[in-house]
Amino acid sequence: MYKILAINPGSTSTKIALYEDTNELFKKNIEHSNEEIAKYKNITDQYEMRYKAIMDLLEEMNFDVKELSAVVGRGGLLPPVKSGAYRVNEAMVERLAKRPLVEHASNLGAIIANEISKPLHIPAFIYDSVAVDELQDIARISGMADIKRESFVHALNMRAVAMKVAEKIQKPYEEVNFIVAHLGGGISISVHNKGKMIDIVSDDEGPFSPERAGRVPCKRLIEMCYKNDKNVMKKKLRGEGGLISYLGTNSALEVEKKILSGDEEAKLVYEAMAYQIAKGIGELATVVDGEVDAIVITGGIAYSKMITEWIQKRVKFIANVEIVPGENELEALAFGTLRVLKGEEKAHEYDLD
Numbered sequence: 001m002y003k004i005l006a007i008n009p010g011s012t013s014t015k016i017a018l019y020e021d022t023n024e025l026f027k028k029n030i031e032h033s034n035e036e037i038a039k040y041k042n043i044t045d046q047y048e049m050r051y052k053a054i055m056d057l058l059e060e061m062n063f064d065v066k067e068l069s070a071v072v073g074r075g076g077l078l079p080p081v082k083s084g085a086y087r088v089n090e091a092m093v094e095r096l097a098k099r100p101l102v103e104h105a106s107n108l109g110a111i112i113a114n115e116i117s118k119p120l121h122i123p124a125f126i127y128d129s130v131a132v133d134e135l136q137d138i139a140r141i142s143g144m145a146d147i148k149r150e151s152f153v154h155a156l157n158m159r160a161v162a163m164k165v166a167e168k169i170q171k172p173y174e175e176v177n178f179i180v181a182h183l184g185g186g187i188s189i190s191v192h193n194k195g196k197m198i199d200i201v202s203d204d205e206g207p208f209s210p211e212r213a214g215r216v217p218c219k220r221l222i223e224m225c226y227k228n229d230k231n232v233m234k235k236k237l238r239g240e241g242g243l244i245s246y247l248g249t250n251s252a253l254e255v256e257k258k259i260l261s262g263d264e265e266a267k268l269v270y271e272a273m274a275y276q277i278a279k280g281i282g283e284l285a286t287v288v289d290g291e292v293d294a295i296v297i298t299g300g301i302a303y304s305k306m307i308t309e310w311i312q313k314r315v316k317f318i319a320n321v322e323i324v325p326g327e328n329e330l331e332a333l334a335f336g337t338l339r340v341l342k343g344e345e346k347a348h349e350y351d352l353d
Contacts, residue, residue, distance in 0.1 A: 002069040006333040009108040017330040072337040073109025075129025077101040085347040088124040092350040127336035128156040139199040154182040160332035161324040176293040183301035191284040207276035210250035213241030274310035292319040
């Protein structure tokens with residue numbers, strides 16, 4: 001039996017869960033106040049505070065960390081990496097702590113996992129980092145030589161649910177073609193071809209979402225850029241776009257309440273979001289010549305019967321649609337690590353510096 005501690009740092013919280021093989025022993029969400037977060041100039045400076053909060057909680061739960069077999073953290077914004085597990089090493093920690101591609105809370109995952117594992121002499125891993133990039137060469141061509149397409153999607157949850165659906169239909173993940181749509185604060189879609197995500201529709205080049213604008217007309221966007229400063233435009237695209245821009249809220253539940261009370265504008269905008277998601281799914285079906293074994297809809301908004309039914313209606317001609325709501329990131333981290341510990345997968349060594 002393996003005991004695995006999974007850690008998922010967010011902007012104002014740190015989620016942890018303890019698993020014994022595939023059994024969840026407990027899951028906790030450690031909240032960090034804005035005042036506490038404000039003390040630190042850089043996100044990576046928070047690791048000692050978050051590390052202590054985790055260790056204090058484990059002590060409160062009367063759990064002896066010496067029972068751990070491994071620790072796994074959410075993978076941060078590294079240069080492009082392969083899918084699956086990476087063993088945390090000093091090169092990875094140094095890169096995330098001192099030279100991250102972007103300041104992001106997920107960068108703390110590997111750093112904290114390493115800090116916990118070292119004195120215990122057990123391995124620390126990351127699994128399916130947000131930097132997973134397996135795009136085929138043809139998918140990297142953007143249309144402008146100055147801009148290369150890269151893969152930044154919800155890889156952790158996307159691959160986890162793809163593996164679950166592959167198991168459900170009794171086929172190896174490495175032998176199927178899936179299209180996976182992750183519906184959350186941002187919406188991204190990926191096509192999985194024989195175990196690799198070979199192309200994507202990212203959250204800035206596809207459907208709009210509760211708070212992101214997605215793909216918008218370029219010429220009009222350029223005109224707006226000359227009328228507003230950079231920070232204003234960034235907010236319009238990420239944070240104040242999508243449902244917020246049209247309806248003043250990023251809550252799918254609130255929008256559905258408006259629709260049920262007869263708000264026709266809310267219905268039009270919300271259905272347009274489903275329409276664009278369906279278009280993205282159809283777009284990626286062409287990547288595998290229409291040979292799709294299943295379409296998977298996941299993420300928090302996948303709990304919405306209204307949205308999923310609108311999407312299903314438009315894409316069911318392509319393949320059967322499977323709904324796997326939620327994100328289950330801690331479970332995905334732990335189960336990926338378990339496969340490594342059991343010898344079913346091999347962890348990569350980070351040496352891309």
